[in-house]
Amino acid sequence: MTRLSAESISFAYAGDPPVFEKLSFEPQRGEVTVLLGANGAGKTTLLRALAGQLQPKTGKVRLNGQPMKEMSRREVARELALMPQSELRQTPLSVRDVVRLGRSAHRGWWMPLDSVDEQRVDSAIQSMDLQSIACRAVTTLSGGQWQRTILARSLAQDASVLLLDEPTSGLDLKHQYECLQTIRDLARSQELIAVLSLHDLQQTATFADRVALISHGGVLAFGDCQSVLTAELIQKAYGIEVTVIPHPVNGRPMVIPTGIV
Numbered sequence: 001m002t003r004l005s006a007e008s009i010s011f012a013y014a015g016d017p018p019v020f021e022k023l024s025f026e027p028q029r030g031e032v033t034v035l036l037g038a039n040g041a042g043k044t045t046l047l048r049a050l051a052g053q054l055q056p057k058t059g060k061v062r063l064n065g066q067p068m069k070e071m072s073r074r075e076v077a078r079e080l081a082l083m084p085q086s087e088l089r090q091t092p093l094s095v096r097d098v099v100r101l102g103r104s105a106h107r108g109w110w111m112p113l114d115s116v117d118e119q120r121v122d123s124a125i126q127s128m129d130l131q132s133i134a135c136r137a138v139t140t141l142s143g144g145q146w147q148r149t150i151l152a153r154s155l156a157q158d159a160s161v162l163l164l165d166e167p168t169s170g171l172d173l174k175h176q177y178e179c180l181q182t183i184r185d186l187a188r189s190q191e192l193i194a195v196l197s198l199h200d201l202q203q204t205a206t207f208a209d210r211v212a213l214i215s216h217g218g219v220l221a222f223g224d225c226q227s228v229l230t231a232e233l234i235q236k237a238y239g240i241e242v243t244v245i246p247h248p249v250n251g252r253p254m255v256i257p258t259g260i261v
């Protein structure tokens with residue numbers, strides 16, 4: 001049974017003040033947890049710490065009870081996929097070949113893929129609506145098509161923990177919603193832990209099962225949308241006055257900025 005937890009972790013980049021101090025956080029299986037917070041609040045840093053890419057100065061990140069720093073990169077990659085906020089396209093591989101790289105955690109990058117791997121690759125390509133461009137070189141893609149390709153690579157990894165840093169940035173309206181729907185469906189049907197950073201509060205209210213509001217070096221609030229998307233907490237985290245009303249269609253919190261504090 002997959003578990004991921006940050007236990008009282010503190011982290012600072014060299015020579016800088018701490019990004020967060022004694023932060024504890026445990027996203028749940030089968031749920032989409034959205035990290036919200038102002039620019040520079042520490043969402044990317046937290047995702048990278050949860051993925052074992054950054055080592056906290058104090059405290060522990062544990063994956064299935066094991067301290068992550070004791071695990072090899074391959075052990076972590078079999079369980080956990082991290083989609084970065086942006087990634088350079090260095091070689092003109094095809095879309096399909098980039099998505100295939102998601103299978104290397106299971107096969108090793110030097111081993112040929114088998115039919116199960118290829119099925120996973122097909123399904124990830126379909127989930128991100130990439131069939132019609134699967135043979136194109138990634139260097140020729142638009143920004144949104146490239147974003148969907150690296151998302152598909154993360155899905156092909158078949159990990160039980162998905163950490164996605166602003167997965168919808170650069171996507172058009174339809175693909176934003178399809179992407180979030182896919183992630184939510186996968187989290188529910190396969191009992192995955194899905195943690196996403198987002199800036200869009202409407203998307204958050206629509207798709208998040210739980211929200212962690214990151215501010216001032218810690219988790220300011222953690223709970224369902226109703227309890228976190230409040231005018232008071234949003235103002236504290238973002239420094240802007242808002243009014244929160246029920247959405248006229250789905251009844252979820254709708255955050256309307258009313259002024260800069």
Ligand SMILES: Nc1ncnc2c1ncn2[C@@H]1O[C@H](COP(=O)(O)OP(=O)(O)OP(=O)(O)O)[C@@H](O)[C@H]1O
Pocket residue numbers: 013014016019037038039040041042043044045046
């Ligand atoms: N490689 C780095 N070296 C030094 N400082 C960094 C580095 N990366 C991020 N920071 C700093 O750490 C803090 C948190 O940055 P982080 O990228 O985690 O924030 P974020 O919440 O993801 O922001 P955004 O919403 O703008 O993407 C910021 O003050 C940032 O300037």
